[in-house]
Amino acid sequence: MATSTTDPKLGAPKLDRPELQAGGGTATAAAEARKLEYLNTTLTKYLKSIYDDVHTRYALGTKEGRSKWLLEEQQSPEADGELLQDGTFSHFSNYFMSESSSVLKTVLPVDESYPISNYFISSSHNTYLTGNQLSSESSVDAYKNVLLRGCRCVEIDVWDGEPPSSSSSEDEAASAGIPKVKKEKPELSIRKRLELRFGRKGSPPKEENSSHSQQSPPGDDKIALWRSNSSYRAEPRVLHGYTLTKDTPFRAVCATIRDYAFVTSNLPVIVSLEVHTSPEQQDIMVEIMTEYWKGMLVDLDPSQHSDSLELPKLKDMKNKILVKVKYTPPKPTTQVQPATLQAPAEPVKPIASASTTSSSSEDVPETEKKPSAPKPKITEALSRLGVYTRAYHFKSLDQPEATIPTHVFSLSEKALMEVHETQGPALFKHNKNFFMRAYPKGLRLNSSNLNPSVFWRAGVQIVALNWQRWDGGMMQNEGMFAGTNGWVLKPEGYRSSSKEETQKTAILHHNMDLSIEFLAGQDIPMPPEEDDPKDFKPYVKVELHVEKHEELEGEPIPGGGKSKAPEYKKKTKTQRTPNPDFGKEILKFEGIRRVTEELTFVRFKVMDDQRLSDDLAAWACFRLDRLQPGIRMLHLYDSNGVITKGVLFVRIRKIVSVAK
Structure with missing residues (x-):
């Protein structure tokens, strides 16, 4: 898979031991990596x-x-x-x-006795992409990668498959393992390529000639194409709509999720569906999911699908896949017409511009929406799969659906910040009991991330991040979920059992003095662009990500929740070797206020001192309550998030007192 040549923070999924790559879960569970x-x-x-x-x-x-x-x-x-x-x-x-000297405190097993909305969940946005939001490839390897790294909520954007034709037959053969013969094509403009990709989406399939209808493509039956009695039928595909991202078969994605969902953890996986397919293709989606996820989907009697259905406890959802999909209320029995897979599909009209890249657009408030063609209605058969995670269009926290226990609201970072500023206490109260999902705004074309800690502190359970990019957002995600199975119990005041009504009173705020003495370093990895140890000039930057006053008071948050430079940061002197002697240099953070140990993060970045722009060489990030005091080994990830044998030898002193 191709990697970006212009952005070093973007890269294809690591397939060689992905459990040693950071992200948000099991990477730090590999004991040998901490020795x-x-x-x-x-x-x-x-x-x-x-x-x-x-x-x-x-x-x-x-x-x-x-x-x-x-x-x-x-x-x-x-x-x-x-x-x-x-x-x-x-x-x-x-x-x-040994791993006993690690800065990271050993994480106790999660208490699984609470309803599933009482946890923060390690979550991915546009999981299928391997790079930027406009032109990167879609790949099943991306799902394998994040699931093995501890992700417990993945996203699938599903679109109609291409109608069968001579050219699409070649694509089908390729997906089944048959090499595709490359043909010369004239160079097309971006506009024309978008028209060819999306202009006839949802159109009815054409009949194949007899030579095609009587043959079956060889290959692994795990990703075999759906077929009728007489001809091949296009199957749904996964890609980022109205962009030049390359697609991958929906069937192959489902097979990959089946194979890797519960390799590193038996805690549930949420599959967030962004559905752009016709009713007929939705029927095929249901067929594929029920086939590949048999025994993993929640199975309830249809009579139990009511607005009063309570959320289950985490312990009751082990080895289960929860489908998040827009809810469609069932029609009266007398009006239900049986669907046929051979019926022609209603065409889905593309929007006029290729610039719309925001995910989960059906959940964006009206004030943030841009004019676009209506999305296809979700069929009852597909909607029924969303038992405990039923998505509803968000209008306000006062809408009737906001009291349904199984509902999920998805909002972009901008929309959620607006709700925080206008209805802060109501937002916090809602998120104590019900699911909410935050996702990066569509203009983050380079796959950059929001600042997740701002949204966690507002009680948002599912903060979807672009795992394709290494930035402060993903580093904090690793700090939140490191060494866990991807589900972290919220602080007590954030749970449904608590009577606390505001973010300000839900958790104790502390004053903190933090001192970090740097002794030495060993085998610090160099930036990808650096190959001569003599030219490597490392220094360590320490940053504190602390709750801002505006967050507590429901005021506009500086930066709008974006991943900005933190308020508190210090750095060491520059050294000139991968094995530096820091000479007991001490960085002190004294009298830091508004510290919430479970929702404050300490980030270490080893930078290569350059004349124009310093390069990231290595990093580590910890939740404050898991940052162990004493004489410690601080194990480092490289710039691509892979654990290394590089360490910083430090002495940490941490004094935390209740704020008056």
């Missing part, structure tokens, strides 16, 4: 000095001394003392080469 094979001379020098001091003050030769040091300075469990054994320097070193 060191050796300690270089600079780290050993500092470690020997620390050992002499600790041994003198705590008598590490005794079990009581080892336990006291772990409790008082490391704030670690007594069980870690087993690594120290007899307290010699050799075993002291073994402790720091």
Whole structure:
């Protein structure tokens, strides 16, 4: 798959051990990634000095001394003392080469006893894309990649398949594994290419000649084409509509989700459907999903589909796929007409411009919508799959659907910020009980991300991010979900069982003093553009992402929730080697107010000092309550989000007190 040559933050999914790539879940669960094979001379020098001091003050030769040091300075469990054994320097070193010395605190198993709306969920936006929003490829590998990295909510934009023809038969054969013979084509303008791609979407299929109708394409039956008794029928495809993104078969996407949804976790996966298909193609969608996800879909008697259906507990949804799709109320039985897959489809007219790239447009408030052709109505058969995640068009928090337990509202970042400013307390109250999804605005053509912590602090469960891009948004997503199974229980005041009514009172706010002493670094990865260690000039930038005053008061938030530079940031002096000696340099953040430990993030960025623009070399991001104090190894991801053997050797002091 192609990667962007102009934007280093964009890249194709990593297929080699994706569980070691950050994102939002299981990457840090790979124990071997948190172990060191050796300690270089600079780290050993500092470690020997620390050992002499600790041994003198705590008598590490005794079990009581080892336990006291772990409790008082490391704030670690007594069980870690087993690594120290007899307290010699050799075993002291073994402790720091193990995952027990990691800055990241071990995450306890999630409490699964709450309704599913009581959790933050690691979520992806336009999951099928491998790069930017306009011209990148769609790929089933993207679904495999994010699911193995802990993502628990994926998105599928589904469009009508091309009608069978000589050319589309070649495409079908290619999807089934038959090499496609390349033909010379005249160069077409973007306008013409868009017309050819979308101009006849939804048109009825043509009959194939006898030579086509009597043959079946060979290949893996997992992605075999749907067929009638007499001819091939186009199947739905997945792509970003009205752009030049390359499509991929809907059937292949469903097969990939089936195969990888529960490899790393048995907690449920939400599939957010953005449906642009005709009724006939929707019937095929239902057929494919029920075939491939058999036993995974929630199975309820139709009589249970009522507005009073309560959300289940997380523990009751294990190994289940929840389909988020727009709700269509059932018609009276006497009016239901059986659908036929051979009936001609109603054509879906394309909009006039190719610039509309926003996802989930049916959920955008009227004030933000741009004129476009009406979307196809969702059939009852497809709508019935959305049992606990029924999508409704959002008008206001006062609309009748806002009290239905199973409803989901999806809003763009801009629309959600407007609701936050005008109905802050109502928004918070709504999100304690019901699902809400936030997604990046359509103008983020380079797949950049919103600032997710702003929306988490408003109680939004599903903050969909572009996993195709490495930026502050995705780094915070890793900080929220690192080491988890992609579902994180909200703070107590954010849950449906709490009586707290506002974001301001829902969680304790603290004052904090944070001190980070940098001792040394080992094997720090260099930026992709740098290949000579002698030219690598690293420094570490530390950023705090703290709740702003405007968030608490329901005022307009600076930047509108965009991923902007944080208010608090400091950096070390520049070094000149991948194995730097920082000389015990200390960065201090004193008297920081409005700190909520569960919703504040600390980000470390190792930058390459350049004359014009500094390049990102490595990074790490932690939720404040998981940032362990003491003498620690801070393990680094490279600029493409892959865990490395690079570490920073640091001493962290953190004092948190209740704000008065």
